[in-house]
Amino acid sequence: MRLRNKPWAVSLVNQHPESVLDRPDPQNTINWTDRFADDTKPLEIEIGSGKGQFITTLAEQHPEKNFVAVELQISAAGMILRSKLAKNLNNLQILCADAANIDCYFAPDSADVLYLNFSDPWPKSRHEKRRLTYKSFLQKYQKIITPHGHLEFKTDNAGLFAYSVQSMNNYGMNFDFVSVDLHNEVHEIIANNIETEYEHKFAAKGNPIYALHADFEVK
Template identity: 40%
Template sequence: MRLRKIKGADEAVAASPYVIQHSEQAPLPWKSLFKNEHPLHIEIGMGKGRFLMELAKANPQINYIGIERYTSVLIKAIHKMEADPLPNLYFLCMDAAGLEQYFAPGDVERIYLNFSDPWPKDRHARRRLTSVVYLKHYDAVLSPKGQLEFKTDNEALFDFSLESIKASGWKLLGCSRDLHRDPDMNQGNIMTEYEEKFSAQGNPIYKLIAAR
């Protein structure tokens, strides 16, 4: 489904103090920007921002970056931040393929992927955020003990992701094919808007945790 363009979204994102704008300084000095030494977690494809904002509220000792490539989606997260600002959260408007432009090796302690576009056609497999191609980008910025957490309601994408994890030589630390019925994996789970929607429809939620 084509994303509906919101008039003025590009300009609002470019002017927002909650969005890290493009800079000639790369990678970015995150500790200076946040003015602390806290660990850095990022969500790729953050959508409207609910998941990450709840995480940031619950964990003030962690810094968060929400990454969303579409301004018409990111503007909705910006409106939420304007109503309820959080000092440990900023946004980036970019494609995940450009992670190394903003993050140095070892900068990131955890990466969250929630209900990413499944790109169901085989010829688009490289575009999936859990493909071997993107795992290389994550590997370039994660700390030695960094982790990747992935949730989806799409079983085919989940199976593909498990294969990518194995093919890339990563370690699978946790796996559930019915997250909300798994007391261990579901502990402390924060639901996204999509997660609530899909769960209400009776769809099981799949989750994996992986490390290099």
């Protein structure tokens, strides 16, 4: 979902190169060690962070971990940055870039968890390859997720959820948790669930939230 243009966002992003990488060249390796105050912490990545409610809350609750918010829209990156600065989150970095190059921006086996929250469903068949759970994306995720890491996915779109379950199953992934109504689960996962902006909006309308956790076969 495209956000309205925020004229202030570009200026704010440009003022904070220490916190935001704005559309870096995928041919150049990013040295994440230099971008975090403590690079020994486990790394978790959210692809498509939107306004940043999920990732900034997660970073605030877990100072023992490092996080990267990957977001294509500069206006959204600016909103995440504004929240990061307000909360003084030195364990959060922002990468304004296309997720299609995700395996160029992170080293193999570098992330423990990868989050996909309310991704664009791209419902038309001709756009299947753009879906973030398409097999080519799964292949890129497998490269950067550690052997003991996993992927967490949430959506309100039943079609995208069904497609994603099939795509991951065909890829050979293992499912640790699957729900077609996350907010009504009696499970420790919902007790620790952090809502995104869209999740709050959709759930308030009574829409079910679909979710899954999955990991890859041993490489």
